[in-house]
Amino acid sequence: ATTSYRPGTRSGPEAIAAASHQIDLFDRTFGRPYKAGFSLIEDPRFQTWNDEARALSEPIIDCGGHIGEDANAQKALDRVNEIGESVRQATREFTSNCLQQGKLPAILGGDHSVPQGAMEVCAEAYPGLGILHIDAHADLRVAFEGFQYSHASILHNVLEAATGVSKLVQVGLRDVGSRELTRIETDPRILAIFDEEWSAARMGGKQLQELVRSTIAQLPHDVYITFDIDGLDPTLCPGTGTPVPGGLLWPEAMLILSELAQSGRRIVGFDLCEVSPGGGPDPEGEGWDAIVGARMLYKLCGCALHKSQTA
Template identity: 30%
Template sequence: MSTTNTALSYPHFLGSEIAQATQEQALFHVLPVPYEESVSYGGGTAKGPSAILNASWQLEVFDGKSRPCDAHIHTLPAIDCSVPTEQVLNAIEEATAQIVRVGAVPAILGGEHTISSGVIRGLKKGGMTDFGVVQFDAHADLRHAYEDNLYSHASVMKRVVEMGVPLYQLGVRAFCEEEMQARKEFQVGYIDADVLVPKNINQFELPDDFPENVFISFDVDGFDPYVMPATGTPVAGGFGWYQALALINSIAAQRRIIGFDVVELAPIENLHAYDFIGAQLVYKIMGIIQRQRQPNN
């Protein structure tokens, strides 16, 4: 069972600059999920959604290319994470399905990576039948279970591929033999960090048979720790800020992005830069999606 800190605040995303849009108006529905249960090293991910939302009040509305907020943003109430894990995942599933049903883009704020399996269930329940996941991460997360926990953050992508959802991984640099075998069994595509980073790859081609619709799952430990140390399991050798954004733009040039999550931010007290990086990342992805959906804006 996870515990939500009731002292945390969940303001509307970018609420210092824009009014809360209605669910009907908004292209982006932001869903905070302060879930933390199976972290295996450093803790604090339950505070990630609140930190991102609070930091978003310091963002500029112009992201350098457009005003993503012009597509309108609605921030939903945080998921109650004080209940058993399966109930949390069910709540995420239902909330995500509702977002999809009204034609909006889910922007999910974690919390640990476990939450992504509930999001994927929600996409399917909401009527998305043909989509794939592109994962930015230091870890493969393809163990069948970790410490006997099927819902571990280290097993989340195994749950995803077991649903029949195609997966492509970017930046992975920590995995075990079991996960290598899972990649083969489920035909997981990948460019690992030992190739991606030294060669400074900024564009890549998804396989021809990868679905047209793509959900991006972004674990902030995909960044190198010099960019993002505020995460529970940092691993040296990750991508930098501009490389990550270029890779997301490369996805948008090939496929339709239907939603995203940003997970595993574990705020460091009195070091607000990393909270701001999390908020910037969310808003930058919104901008990429907005320009894809509304190219004249």
Template identity: 45%
Template sequence: MASLSLDQKLAQFDPNALGDTSGGLYGLPFTPAEAQVVVVPVPWEVTVSYRSGTAEAPEIIREASLQVDLYDADLPDAWRMGLAMEDIDETIAAESRELRPQAEQYIGWLVDGSPAEAAGAHTQVPTRINQRGQALLEWLKAKTGALLDAGKGVVVLGGDHSTPLGYLHALAERHEEFGILQIDAHCDLRPAYEGFEFSHASIMYNALKLPQVKKLVQVGIRDYCQQEAELIEQSNGRVALFADRFLQAEMLGGKSWKKECKKIIAQLPQKVYLSFDIDGLDPKLCPGTGTPVPGGLEFEQALYLLRLVVRSGRTIIGCDLNEVAPGDTEWNAIVGARLLYHMANWMGVSQGRLAARDAE
């Protein structure tokens, strides 16, 4: 039987029906070649330093996406834009599974005080893992770069928060300058954390090595070390910190979330990359994430900020979602799938792929 054309798929698809398990992400009928926005899964979590499981995120989010209703009052025809996820690269997943125990044993050795009698088994681990981290960067840079050159919007779905670095490199080759909006519980500004250059705790330190990144705006932060605080203070304004404590104090003092969002957005340049670590949300929304921290944004607070960024006229040139882990409940994937849908759609709006209703 001949395959259906894109026009035929659009005509025959029922957005009100049950999620089609034979379809793609969210049960949508699009292939990555047909979709305007493509999700690139990166099942990698080699350097996580507390709890693991984030490498499973692309699969559990794909499964949970079938339960997501596609209607959005602001974006009633969002599904027609075309959203699809590439197949999970099993080679990447297998390498992550192979390297993760080595990193875990090495971290355990550090925690034990690096006893000399066990040094031989561990001293080469950082070098080995750093080499593979560089290879992952180059792989993702090439993959996302090809999609960008094909005119696609791209979302990277980790994995841990180290995963999108290659995508940032690809964007840096295609944009003279842009800012990063990071929603996170952690600053991720540690240089080569625990000896791992491409640690999940070092993603923004590595991103700042790119001269095209003119601004890093961090929102929801509530766990960071003195070294990171000093880096922010010495950044000459390149890094703007909106810590959770500050945001909560402002609102407890009577200021609105809308006013806080406007302050955040005022720090952003015209082109914005959104990096969303799900632990930036209140941990009741992501209890399985690797390093949960009390506090954080509510789901609708995060979406409100996202919508205001787009309605401000800024362009989201790319985004990532990371650190979703299954934990002991499907709740993590349920939240992650819905967050991913909104992120992809609003990025599409900002890029002119999808029209939004006027804000009230």
């Protein structure tokens, strides 16, 4: 609901589910992850919350969050933040239930504000948790446009709320604000691999694999993956809300997941966000964004369930 540019991520999960029907369940890298058993649980509250929050947030977004002394706008902003807290609590509850049952929690968004509660709970359950964040943006803004639970603020919020997070590794960054850059440079918990460094390694051939391995080496044993689809090259996600030139090619994203799985680290949870079929529902799953999103979701499942991980 706080998407600041192009809306449509609300339709992402439905489109991904539809597109998933044409995925071959055998994967050359991860084998047959489906044998672990997957379940997609829909929570109708999220649609209700989104509808209300989007209607309230659009006028605020249109003015860049500069509402001045407009009492009605402030009331709307307060309500959107209340809804954001409801989403946070709902994802906390879902994640806690999964962990209590020995299941792997995964959140399928929606915009990138959704999985905050999941990361918090995983950090509480696994002290010293590392977060692998793949994104075009750092998401370290403070209450972007006034929204406490903005998609542009989620990693700031997690670092503030989840003291159990020991490391945040960000890959794919190429659209970062000056204050975010200062935070990255001064917070010892954060390691950022910017697109310029990534591209230089890409052109160096084998240097890219070396960069991936050295980056993964900075992560602790327990890892949560938060994957914003706009971390990829926009030819792979043309409908996403805030596309940025550059980014990871598909084989490069697969290299990260493969190397992470082979490293023996334990994936304790993950999310996939910001997949948008481009302005509306895609019930047939025919859109390119949905096809890429469905395949990425299956790859994330494979990475998280890989047999080389240790408890």
